[in-house]
């Protein structure tokens with residue numbers, strides 16, 4: 075699949091975005107309005123373990139003429155040191171059992187956040203749970219914690235000592251919060267198979283989110299693909315994979331798109347694509363990839379709808 079066509083007749087979409095109901099900056103209405111201003115034909119709202127923004131997004135979609143796709147992003151752990159995200163599209167988000175499980179997963183995030191903050195305090199950083207909770211209007215996720223540390227002036231001296239300069243949230247997360255890092259805590263969560271089954275039970279299509287980060291490392295300036303990790307998700311039963319996603323530079327992204335296009339063909343997975351937009355405008359993560367060579371054409375959504383209809387005979 076070539077996502078780089080930039081013809082004026084092609085309509086573009088974004089199937090991976092976050093609102094302030096998880097760790098995004100914009101409200102659902104602001105996000106949909108922005109999509110409309112950018113000329114996007116459709117966006118999926120895929121908050122972390124949370125579907126609370128969907129109703130507002132649907133109303134805004136009607137108002138601004140943007141097709142809104144209901145979605146959710148669920149973190150799953152095949153083992154305590156590996157984290158894979160799974161997107162669920164066209165889920166019946168009103169399902170009571172789904173909401174019960176999502177609530178449990180959100181509570182587990184909060185418990186984990188308390189432990190991580192405790193660890194950071196012990197490592198000498200100023201941060202407290204109340205501030206982080208207040209800043210996160212919905213689910214607390216790692217960027218909230220990182221942001222709270224790096225914006226607190228009391229941490230400046232220690233940050234400079236640890237990083238040489240004040241890091242951005244990504245750098246802070248990689249040094250302190252990822253599996254194996256000093257402040258990391260695992261949390262009670264789902265195995266990939268459980269997450270996929272949960273999505274299937276509520277009529278959704280499950281897609282492996284951003285494998286270009288979680289199954290790819292960079293060694294000696296070359297990308298190294300761990301297809302075994304990818305296959306963990308195939309075995310878990312995903313229906314699709316987020317092939318059209320950014321991976322740093324344009325060159326690396328092209329290599330990833332090519333690699334995952336081939337894997338999608340091999341395992342008969344539907345191709346999805348999205349920017350993972352959070353509203354903070356970091357490079358390659360602009361809504362609809364407006365600052366990037368990659369684009370997601372509307373036909374990707376048509377294929378996703380077809381997979382959805384075929385899976386559930388609708």
Ligand SMILES: [Zn+2]
Pocket residue numbers: 147159283284
């Ligand atoms: Zn993710």
Ligand SMILES: [Zn+2]
Pocket residue numbers: 090091092147350
């Ligand atoms: Zn995401």
